[in-house]
Amino acid sequence: MVTKPVIVGRSSSHFTRVARIFAAELNVDCDFRVVQNLMASDPSDYGGNPALKMPTLLTSQGAWFGALPICRELARQSSLRPRIVWPEDLDTPLLSNAQELTLQAMATGVALTLGKVSGVPEENAHRIKMQQSLLGTMAWLDMHVAELSRALPVDRDFSFLEVTLFCAVTHFEFRAVVAISSYPALKAFAESFSVRPSASATNYRFDP
Numbered sequence: 685m686v687t688k689p690v691i692v693g694r695s696s697s698h699f700t701r702v703a704r705i706f707a708a709e710l711n712v713d714c715d716f717r718v719v720q721n722l723m724a725s726d727p728s729d730y731g732g733n734p735a736l737k738m739p740t741l742l743t744s745q746g747a748w749f750g751a752l753p754i755c756r757e758l759a760r761q762s763s764l765r766p767r768i769v770w771p772e773d774l775d776t777p778l779l780s781n782a783q784e785l786t787l788q789a790m791a792t793g794v795a796l797t798l799g800k801v802s803g804v805p806e807e808n809a810h811r812i813k814m815q816q817s818l819l820g821t822m823a824w825l826d827m828h829v830a831e832l833s834r835a836l837p838v839d840r841d842f843s844f845l846e847v848t849l850f851c852a853v854t855h856f857e858f859r860a861v862v863a864i865s866s867y868p869a870l871k872a873f874a875e876s877f878s879v880r881p882s883a884s885a886t887n888y889r890f891d892p
Contacts, residue, residue: 686742689714689761691754692731693739694722695889698790698848698855699751700739705847706755708882710762714741718891722798755844769836769843778828779835783845789821790852793861818862825849826867833873842880850877858888 691707691714693700707714719729719738727733731740732747741748741757748754752771759768774780792814804811829849836843853874857864864871877883 686744689758690717690731690742691715691739692717692719692742694719695886695891696858697738698793698851699737701851701855701886701888702751702844702847703739703741703754703758704886705851705880705882706758708885709766709842709880710758710764712758712762714758717742720891751848752844755847766841767837767839769840769845771844773837773843774845776835778831779845782825782828782832783848785821785825786845786849786852789818789825790848790855792818792821793852793856793859796861797859822856822862822867822870826869829869829873846877850874850883854878855888 689707689712691700691703693703693716695701695718704714704716706712717731721729724730725736727736730736730738731742731749733740733749735749737749739751739754741754743757743761748757756770771780771783774783796811796814796818799808799811799814806812832845832849836845849870850873853864853867853870856862857874864874
């Protein structure tokens with residue numbers, strides 16, 4: 685029986701960091717359980733997720749799989765009622781595309797990192813395409829990131845888009861997936877968001 689919500693993931697995971705930032709922003713007290721082995725094939729190692737992905741949120745109701753469902757559940761559990769902008773609120777091509785590309789970039793970054801760790805050759809055609817996809821996405825986001833803040837509702841406290849974009853950009857720098865210095869607008873955005881207590885409390889690190 686879970687008496688307090690438990691986030692299952694890793695401190696080096698950008699999807700996990702999204703959930704942890706939401707928990708901090710919403711003042712929901714959660715325990716944190718580390719996924720010890722990323723090559724594990726037992727769902728129990730991932731909080732019961734049959735897809736062998738993270739994060740998972742364990743609650744008295746059951747398990748919630750994936751960053752977005754977890755963030756929604758944390759919002760329901762919170763006694764706070766901040767103005768959160770969710771993906772379904774993004775009703776312009778600019779905002780909707782930014783969210784889609786951010787999530788695609790996060791998934792591509794994971795695939796590239798795991799491919800490197802597992803020894804996929806640099807000349808592998810699929811790896812080359814993924815790298816090109818990520819670089820193209822980063823260039824688009826860098827070109828448009830300044831517009832995003834102006835296009836989002838001014839009365840928001842925070843948005844799922846901003847949290848995921850921050851976690852993506854800082855993760856690519858942390859794991860040396862791409863050189864963030866090549867994207868000055870994204871770098872400036874990340875530096876601005878990093879002053880939030882929720883960001884400083886969830887810095888990336890490698891779990892023992």
